[in-house]
Amino acid sequence: MSLLFPAYLIGLAGLFLPWLLHRFSDQQPEEQLFPSRQFLEPTAPPVSRKRALKHWLLLALRVLSILCLSFLFAQPWLSKMGDDTQANVHHLISIDQSLSMRADGRWARAVDRADALIEELPDSDTIELVAFARDVNRIADDSESVSALRRALKGLEPLYTSADYGVMMQRLNQVAGEYSQPVKVWLISDQQQSALPAQINALYAPEVSLWDQMSVVPEAQVNVHLSASAQSDDGANLRVSVQLRASAAEPDSADSVPDTAITRYTVQVRSDDRLLLEEVFSLQAGDIVSRVFDDLVIPPGKNPVLRVSLLEPDALLDDNEVFLMIGQTNPTPVVLLQGERASQDAASVFLTTALETDSLASVQAIAGTAERAPPETVHIVAAQDLTLPSIALDVLQFVDTDANAMVFDNSVSESSSDGVIQGVGVGLVDESHPLGLGQIDWFGARFYDVGAMVLQENDRVLLETDDRQPLLVERSTERGTLLLLNDRLDGLSSNLPLQPAFVSLMEAVLAYFDASTAIPDQLIAGSRVSLPANVQLFDPDNESLLTLADNARIGGIALDRPGLYKVVGARGEHSLRVLLDPRETDLSLISGDAMVAWNARYEDAETVANTDVTKDLPVDPILLLQGDDVNRYSLWFWLLPLMVMFLLTESVFANRRLDVRRDGS
Amino acid sequence: MSTPLSNRLLKPDVLARLGSLELIARTVVEGVTTGLHRSPHFGFSQEFAEYRAYNEGDDLRYVDWNVYARTDRTYIKRFQGETNTAITLLLDASASMGFGTPISKLDQALYLCASLAYMARKQHDALGLGIFDEQVRDFLAPSARPDSLLRAMALLERTEAGSGTDILNALESLRASMTRRGLVIVVSDAYANADELMSALQPLVHGGQDVAFFHVLDEEEIEPSLTRIRALKDLETEESVIVDPAFLQNGYRAKFQAHCESVKNACQCIGADYSQVLTSDPLDSALQSYLRFRERRGR
Numbered sequence: 023m024s025l026l027f028p029a030y031l032i033g034l035a036g037l038f039l040p041w042l043l044h045r046f047s048d049q050q051p052e053e054q055l056f057p058s059r060q061f062l063e064p065t066a067p068p069v070s071r072k073r074a075l076k077h078w079l080l081l082a083l084r085v086l087s088i089l090c091l092s093f094l095f096a097q098p099w100l101s102k103m104g105d106d107t108q109a110n111v112h113h114l115i116s117i118d119q120s121l122s123m124r125a126d127g128r129w130a131r132a133v134d135r136a137d138a139l140i141e142e143l144p145d146s147d148t149i150e151l152v153a154f155a156r157d158v159n160r161i162a163d164d165s166e167s168v169s170a171l172r173r174a175l176k177g178l179e180p181l182y183t184s185a186d187y188g189v190m191m192q193r194l195n196q197v198a199g200e201y202s203q204p205v206k207v208w209l210i211s212d213q214q215q216s217a218l219p220a221q222i223n224a225l226y227a228p229e230v231s232l233w234d235q236m237s238v239v240p241e242a243q244v245n246v247h248l249s250a251s252a253q254s255d256d257g258a259n260l261r262v263s264v265q266l267r268a269s270a271a272e273p274d275s276a277d278s279v280p281d282t283a284i285t286r287y288t289v290q291v292r293s294d295d296r297l298l299l300e301e302v303f304s305l306q307a308g309d310i311v312s313r314v315f316d317d318l319v320i321p322p323g324k325n326p327v328l329r330v331s332l333l334e335p336d337a338l339l340d341d342n343e344v345f346l347m348i349g350q351t352n353p354t355p356v357v358l359l360q361g362e363r364a365s366q367d368a369a370s371v372f373l374t375t376a377l378e379t380d381s382l383a384s385v386q387a388i389a390g391t392a393e394r395a396p397p398e399t400v401h402i403v404a405a406q407d408l409t410l411p412s413i414a415l416d417v418l419q420f421v422d423t424d425a426n427a428m429v430f431d432n433s434v435s436e437s438s439s440d441g442v443i444q445g446v447g448v449g450l451v452d453e454s455h456p457l458g459l460g461q462i463d464w465f466g467a468r469f470y471d472v473g474a475m476v477l478q479e480n481d482r483v484l485l486e487t488d489d490r491q492p493l494l495v496e497r498s499t500e501r502g503t504l505l506l507l508n509d510r511l512d513g514l515s516s517n518l519p520l521q522p523a524f525v526s527l528m529e530a531v532l533a534y535f536d537a538s539t540a541i542p543d544q545l546i547a548g549s550r551v552s553l554p555a556n557v558q559l560f561d562p563d564n565e566s567l568l569t570l571a572d573n574a575r576i577g578g579i580a581l582d583r584p585g586l587y588k589v590v591g592a593r594g595e596h597s598l599r600v601l602l603d604p605r606e607t608d609l610s611l612i613s614g615d616a617m618v619a620w621n622a623r624y625e626d627a628e629t630v631a632n633t634d635v636t637k638d639l640p641v642d643p644i645l646l647l648q649g650d651d652v653n654r655y656s657l658w659f660w661l662l663p664l665m666v667m668f669l670l671t672e673s674v675f676a677n678r679r680l681d682v683r684r685d686g687s
Numbered sequence: 688m689s690t691p692l693s694n695r696l697l698k699p700d701v702l703a704r705l706g707s708l709e710l711i712a713r714t715v716v717e718g719v720t721t722g723l724h725r726s727p728h729f730g731f732s733q734e735f736a737e738y739r740a741y742n743e744g745d746d747l748r749y750v751d752w753n754v755y756a757r758t759d760r761t762y763i764k765r766f767q768g769e770t771n772t773a774i775t776l777l778l779d780a781s782a783s784m785g786f787g788t789p790i791s792k793l794d795q796a797l798y799l800c801a802s803l804a805y806m807a808r809k810q811h812d813a814l815g816l817g818i819f820d821e822q823v824r825d826f827l828a829p830s831a832r833p834d835s836l837l838r839a840m841a842l843l844e845r846t847e848a849g850s851g852t853d854i855l856n857a858l859e860s861l862r863a864s865m866t867r868r869g870l871v872i873v874v875s876d877a878y879a880n881a882d883e884l885m886s887a888l889q890p891l892v893h894g895g896q897d898v899a900f901f902h903v904l905d906e907e908e909i910e911p912s913l914t915r916i917r918a919l920k921d922l923e924t925e926e927s928v929i930v931d932p933a934f935l936q937n938g939y940r941a942k943f944q945a946h947c948e949s950v951k952n953a954c955q956c957i958g959a960d961y962s963q964v965l966t967s968d969p970l971d972s973a974l975q976s977y978l979r980f981r982e983r984r985g986r
Contacts, residue, residue: 053927056919057783057792057908058878061942065916065931 188219
């Protein structure tokens, strides 16, 4: 049960105001002083009293209040009597444009039904065409001509994204709210189970007066969704995982019985034209079968692409083929820029040892500046005199290409060893930073000679010594990440390189660097991906998607087509797989109970409409019952405040004039 | 500059009308100084009162030897002495006295007391004053000193309506202070049971006091003019009673009239004088009628 117009409750609450006034404003009669109550007897106050009709104003106010109330309740019928001709309806033809509509014959049937609907609807009504998948798009209306509407319909085609009926209904509700006349929605869809929202209430659109939906699934259909992945641990052998999931659409109206037969499906794995694997799967509707093939060898060539395909056709062909990139668990390459000072040798050893622990990174030592780093390099570690006010230009330029750099101190120590034997420990730790420094045990780390580092305005100090000397600083840059480690890492100015905390710190830095420049390997069709600047994105047809202006700025782009995309930048090429939403390829239909719950509210209204005299026109039955929205609201807006005013005046006047207690006691 | 309250209370026009009248006590009381009042004690006065048979122990100086010579019987000759008396004003200053229009009952009572006090002093009577509500708030013992009027006036001047009424308790307390016989004038609205009031006044009368009771009332409490239902708040207890005007028109008036009659009857029963004074009545006429009545009682 729900309220048709909850806003009226506010008006209803207003009717209680006079009662509240009576209840609280005149509970006790006026008090008057008297010498003694010795000869007084308490009198039960009369609830009513016979009196001559002398309060004419009071009577008039009460009569007017009752008249207002009567008109308010009678208004729907008055509106209907006065204006029966205003029942023009705005029709919203809503076509499902999701991936599942690509299944065998569905889209063609949807277009035919919409076309027929445009033909059948009366000329006095208005028509608007909307298409929905992930969102609702208003395509066209018949304000120009019906032929323009038909052309727009012919130009539509199903997308690769999924649909959500809850989002669709809420959006249609907003659209319907823009019209003063009644709105009827014609939903043409495949009534897919996976598109139902979690809560059935999301399907209710109160602004929609009439409702009808048409299924485009006349017969039973079976679809098998193919998903696969490929992984190599050693760069030579290949492990391919394949999963098949069968689903069936079985409409109640179809004559065919539910398909429970076991069907054989053949899956092939190819690299270019070379067949790597062929396997037969047996499954029936509702089955999910997964298999892993780990006896394959990586085909020759750089970055080979595997094509996994399902040979037998099913209802939805778009999910019968996937392209795979071979994922390799390679260590992250890090370039260590070596200086000329001999003191940096120790630092190089400490850094290499810490970074290559657990094969997290492979350190490549290069002499010279950052400009000499290989083109694919994303992470560098460099030495720099941090007592100087600025960082070397080559490092800044490197970071500006969306790369990451960690700079440690290589200044010459000027302090004597006297008085610094004890050293200082780690003081402040910025635990809110994604580096997760708070999880590292800094207990044993001692710093004997910390250089006087020059901080800039927007520097974020992540780590400090007990005497407030900055140890680790993140310097703000437009792109990329720049971390400054204020330690010489020679094992003399501090014992940090000798501590387990140093390995943890390097792991945290590496993870932070990877996260800051990562591009996902795969996405669901319709998702947005954030790309770094100065890259180009190629679609599966090898067409560039970004303009020159897009290249120059950082932003996101929605990828609607499935397939293998390529992100090409200064550091090479990155493959990005866009997959179909497996939920959307599940062709199971909405259950009967859910459909009943969805349509129940509108079916009640339809029943009333069919019993009325106007059977040939799709007139809003709620409108017939309650009158036109515009008239109803306008009358309420005037009569309700008027009545409240009358009742308030009456209440005040009655309380002042009548010797009758009105507290109901 | 405002007129002092004492002058305001003793209105000149009131005093001018009262100038030819004498306040004469019904019974002769004993006094210290000579005045217009007859003393209840027979003694050294020049005015003959009566003969009485000689009894053993009588003073032989008062034996009328002329009568003995003619009748051979021994009689004692008695005289009436003329002296002043003590007038004690007892003013009820309870909260209920604060009610009334155009002036409150307390204001009317203050005018009355001040007039009586002035007259008493004009006759060289000793003047006393007691103010009470639930208990005796102030009391000036009867005194013939010249400043007794000023002290009484000052006390009246600062009198305001207090709390509840307990006339029985107040008179009980005052009775011990009034050993000297004289005239006691009680000014009150008498919100007490008539029988209890009688039992409170009776000991004064039995003690030889001449009691006059001024019943000060307001028209609004005799015949309330309310037309709408009201919560009437008791001035003394501050309790509210919701009263229908219909009851005030009938039941209340009858009850109040009965109460006034019972107070009057109680006064008459014990030989006290009863006068009803309304806040709307001219005060001089009330005093004149009372003094004429006293004059008749004095003969």
